[in-house]
Amino acid sequence: MRRAWAVFTAWRRTRPFWGGALLVLGGGWIVRLMSYPLLVAVSGGWNSSAGYIMGGALILFGLTAWFAPLYGQLVGILGVLAALAAFVGANLGGLFLGTLLGIVGGSMVWSWGEKPVRLKGSRARVA
Amino acid sequence: MTGTSSRASRRLSPRERVSRRTTVLRDRLESRTDDMLARSRSGRRGTRVRALPMMGTGLAAVAAMFMLVSQSVLAVNFTTSDTAYRIYTDRVSGHYAASYINEQTTSSGKKAVVQFGFKAASLNGFCAITQQNLPALGTVSVIITAGEPVDGTTTAPAGQTIEANWLYLASDSLKGNGDQIAKMNLGQSADTLMTDTTAFPGTPGGFGLQAEVMNISKLDTASYGIGLDGQISLPNLKIRVLPGSRTYADCVSS
Amino acid sequence: MHGSPDGLTGAVPIRDRTRRGRQRGLVLLVLVAVVGALLLSPRPGRDEAVAATQPCGANDANRASLATGQGVALHPCLSKVNLRLDIPRTQTANVGCGVFWLQACFADGKWSITGVKRSDAQTVKFADGTTESLYRLTFKQFSIIKDGSLTTTNGTGYTLKILPDSAASLGGSVSGTTIYTDLWVTGASMIYLNFLTFNCTSGARVDNGLLALSNIIDISDTGCGMTLDIRYAVTTSVGANGDINGVYSVALPDTTIEVS
């Protein structure tokens, strides 16, 4: 159990975890606000599927940031762009909230990387 | 594709092959986990300061887009099927409207609704109120207003008309004054409904309404879904979040 | 097929290069075939051309040429559907009926008119070009007092019933204006009234020659029943073209119309 937590912490620290989480959250919120039955979304064209596409993209970018941190920079920028597009395309970006989470999360993912080593004892929490 | 390895494993029994696979995978996972643990201890990674300019840029872009939408330069998409909205407008001028009885799938099961479709609709004022039950905060009302103030009188100031294409509403009640309606069929088989040249089909044999011109003033609907297959311009857009349940009176911002 | 990075192209053996070319061609062919099939596949067209047909045969040649008892000329296109006006008799006694026509065996006052005329047989043309020999009855101020019903008997796949609860006016009970109701009916139609030699027991067939006498004697009467097979009926006023305005020549209070 303890090892599992240690492994999770290590996993969390070696990738843009919180940024990705915000992206996933924002995407999920957009999907929830626009949730159409899948069949309707598919047959209804762009507008009824935009929530799935935009929100889905944000979720996908978030997951990519988690499982392929190598692409973090690219995915971060794409996440911010998708969040912006969601404002126009998907219910004002899930009534703003989704877009906001997407921008913050995307920026965090994009900027994630090596930080200058601080002195011992003043370890900041890894975001 | 993986020619040699698959050919070699073909000589083993299935069970041996599986156990061999799992050993290989477990070893790989363990070595990776060790790598990861080692990496997590060496050096410090995290969100760097450069997130801020990026965030700032993004937020500025949204703010700019909000401005554009509010000046009705930019049209947006607004669709939902799961949230109960109360929608008010001083007047909706619809072209090619159709409606039928439908069941709407929502997160709380299916609901019976009247599905409305407009090929093109211009609205004098728009006010949508939705209630969200949020944990800790309780009931909050999100009020989205656009165009002229929704106060029951059509003033139609320049540049404040909301234009929507392919607008759909799923409502369980609709009230208003039908002051100009033309070419209306009541009772058309719902699966043959058309909004102009586009099919808007309901269930075969069901009740359908179809009209070429449908102008309704003082519209008040209780809707479960708003759909758009085109775009909606929202001049003078305002989004307000107010505590408690809000009603028509709150459409006019104080 | 293996497209190598450009720099390596030179290293590909000639045999392989031709094979690659063949593959390229094959892929291209398949693509062209798929796209072509999609473009050329037939789309469901809309056949909206419906042959326009004239309501009354070619050049409206099948319109009837009729004149009312007051001389108003009409050119209707007739449906050939029979409308039966049925006002059944109500028997009140059964002794001596039909022997003494003065004996009132049937309730009177089922309908009323202030005048009746019957024409000689006329040949009337229907919308499909067929003709029938009919008699024109001209009623003045025709009212059904009670028990009347109108039913179609030979409509295409339907029966239409017009059922007044009690009274109905087909030209009667209009104050100030005299309305004539002209009905083109079959010879076998029956009118039950006590008039001349006619009585409510045996009634009068419309093709009975004696009924033509009514052309001379203007009768004002009520009757005890009627069974008319009406092919065409029209209400007109006394004017030159028979127009009526604002007086509701047909009034059916408390009436149900049913299609079955």
Next chain:
Amino acid sequence: MTTARLDPIHESVSSRLGTRWGRACVMALLATGVVLALAGLMRSQVLATSFVVQGSTADFATSQVTGTDVAFAMTTIDTKSAAGAVTSRPVYSAGFATGQLDGLCLSQAQSLGPLGTFTLRIEAGDGVAGTTEISASNMQFDLTRLRGTGSGIKLDGMVQLGLASSDVTTTPGTANPLGAPTGTGYWGIDATAGNIANVRGTLYDAQIIGNASLPNLTITLTPGTGSSCANSPLPK
């Protein structure tokens, strides 16, 4: 384009880079399958060309309807059942070149499977008796039953009974305004004006081809059949 044919080539020059056609084909086939499935979904929403009405009748009621250039004639309409079968039915069509109504109520009960039966109710009117506030031009009601109480059904002008349905006139200049089958067998009445009081009836459909105004329009959907226009007081 089969994997079997391409595989040997792949193995003979396994060291080089290139499109792996086996995989490409699988992917392309999958994607094409999805696209075709979606296209099939959309195509099932076939465009209808002819006018087909609902499979059951709606109830309607009004305190009064008056109109000019009135015709009542037997016509046929195509009705569609829930199973999609189109049946031609005879209806009694009432046509008005112009019409005014004192209140209008139209309701249709429809079963929504497990959700039960719902009643759609369309109402309009100012609530004042005797004012014919709803006006419309070129109206047609396809009725199966009509009852007018009180003064009931009144027809003005030269009233002709027995016309071929295709010969009746409503809106001036329109031939066969009710869309009736031509020829014999369809019976019609033509009048210059009409007035029906305290109307209740059932109809398959109502069409307003011209302009209409429907003050205080409400459209509501309620569970059950209680809100049928057949049960409620006459709309005013």
